[in-house]
Amino acid sequence: MPKTSPFSENYNNSIIGILGGTFNPPHLGHLRLAEEVACVHGLSRVIFIPSLLPPHKGSREMAPSSHRLEMTRKACADNSLLEVSDLELRMDGPSYTVNTLRMLQGHDVKIHFIMGTDSLREISLWKDYDELFSLSNFIVVKRPGVDFRAAWTEVPEAVRKKFRQDGETLVHEEFTTILPSPVEGLNISSTRIRNLLKEGRSIRYLVPEEVRSYIVEHQLYGK
Numbered sequence: 001m002p003k004t005s006p007f008s009e010n011y012n013n014s015i016i017g018i019l020g021g022t023f024n025p026p027h028l029g030h031l032r033l034a035e036e037v038a039c040v041h042g043l044s045r046v047i048f049i050p051s052l053l054p055p056h057k058g059s060r061e062m063a064p065s066s067h068r069l070e071m072t073r074k075a076c077a078d079n080s081l082l083e084v085s086d087l088e089l090r091m092d093g094p095s096y097t098v099n100t101l102r103m104l105q106g107h108d109v110k111i112h113f114i115m116g117t118d119s120l121r122e123i124s125l126w127k128d129y130d131e132l133f134s135l136s137n138f139i140v141v142k143r144p145g146v147d148f149r150a151a152w153t154e155v156p157e158a159v160r161k162k163f164r165q166d167g168e169t170l171v172h173e174e175f176t177t178i179l180p181s182p183v184e185g186l187n188i189s190s191t192r193i194r195n196l197l198k199e200g201r202s203i204r205y206l207v208p209e210e211v212r213s214y215i216v217e218h219q220l221y222g223k
């Protein structure tokens with residue numbers, strides 16, 4: 001018997017995307033990415049999963065989880081395609097994508113984990129990265145300046161060897177796939193937004209207005 005869904009609905013074998021990230025803060029790049037990937041790759045829902053402190057990112061400049069979760073909820077509120085899950089924030093200690101993907105095994109959903117080429121090229125910093133790719137399908141979106149091929153060559157060879165090429169798709173020996181998406185990310189990052197805020201400059205039109213006013217109200221990322 002498949003386990004019941006950890007999300008708001010049972011997705012009954014539909015294909016859902018998972019977008020993990022720190023969302024520090026969430027921005028229009030994340031939203032546009034989810035919207036476009038869902039449309040191009042036929043996903044019925046994209047679930048944003050804010051992570052606890054990522055072990056390789058350090059704690060400087062990280063807004064508390066409660067604020068990141070709230071901003072992500074505000075960012076996704078007006079789009080029924082998007083859902084926000086606090087499942088990683090409810091865990092004790094740092095959250096690891098591999099644990100989340102392990103936890104989702106056996107549930108009645110087909111998962112595609114969405115990431116940018118910048119994340120793919122850093123995959124060897126992720127816990128149990130060699131196992132990650134056998135747990136889920138991946139959709140990799142081009143982030144400005146980093147094309148898929150360049151990112152892929154930075155993945156340790158021991159992992160790359162487990163894949164064969166089938167057209168554009170990379171197929172793992174366990175039959176999961178990595179799909180280089182034709183979707184191109186907008187040139188927006190949370191780092192850029194935090195830097196603008198530190199300098200006291202405007203972030204209008206880079207984040208949803210509700211996120212901007214939340215940042216102002218709670219005085220996040222100030223000087």
Ligand code: ATP
Nearest residue numbers: 020021022023029115116119185186188189190191
């Ligand atoms: P930071 O600058 O703090 O690293 P970020 O903008 O990269 O923040 P994250 O929360 O780290 O945002 O990103 C979560 C996921 O979304 C990552 O896989 C990242 O590659 C992807 N992503 C973020 N912004 C974009 C974008 N503009 N286009 C495409 N993918 C993106």
Ligand code: MG
Nearest residue numbers: 118119189190
């Ligand atoms: Mg990032």
